[in-house]
Amino acid sequence: MSAAKAVTDATFADEVLNSEKPIMVDFWATWCGPCRAVSPILDKIAEEHADKISIVKLDVDDNPETAMKYGITSIPAMYVFQNGEVVKRVIGAKPKPALEADLAEFLA
Numbered sequence: 029m030s031a032a033k034a035v036t037d038a039t040f041a042d043e044v045l046n047s048e049k050p051i052m053v054d055f056w057a058t059w060c061g062p063c064r065a066v067s068p069i070l071d072k073i074a075e076e077h078a079d080k081i082s083i084v085k086l087d088v089d090d091n092p093e094t095a096m097k098y099g100i101t102s103i104p105a106m107y108v109f110q111n112g113e114v115v116k117r118v119i120g121a122k123p124k125p126a127l128e129a130d131l132a133e134f135l136a
Contacts (some may be wrong), residue, residue, distance in 0.1 A: 102120070
C-alpha cells in the first residue's frame with residue numbers, strides 16, 4: 029500500500045526513537061479514509077526528501093500500545109520525532125503543499 033516502512037510497538041524504539049535524523053510517524057488505520065488519502069502524499073515527500081527526513085507508518089489498530097503512549101485520539105496524526113522526542117504534531121489529512129509547509133524546518 030505504501031512505500032513508507034511500517035513500524036510496530038515492538039520496533040518503535042529502535043526505528044523511531046533511536047533514529048539519527050528526523051523521522052515522521054504516520055499514525056493511521058486501514059478503515060480511515062483521510063489516512064488513505066494522505067498516504068501517497070507522504071510517500072512523495074519521503075522520496076523527495078529522503079536525505080533530510082524519514083517517514084514510517086504505525087497502524088493504531090495493530091499497535092495500540094504506542095498509539096496510547098503518544099495520546100493518539102484522532103487520525104491521521106503525523107508526529108515528527110527528533111532525538112527520541114516529539115518535536116512537531118500534524119493532525120488531519122492535508123494537501124502536499126500544506127504538509128511541506130508544516131515540515132519546512134526539517135526539509136530545509
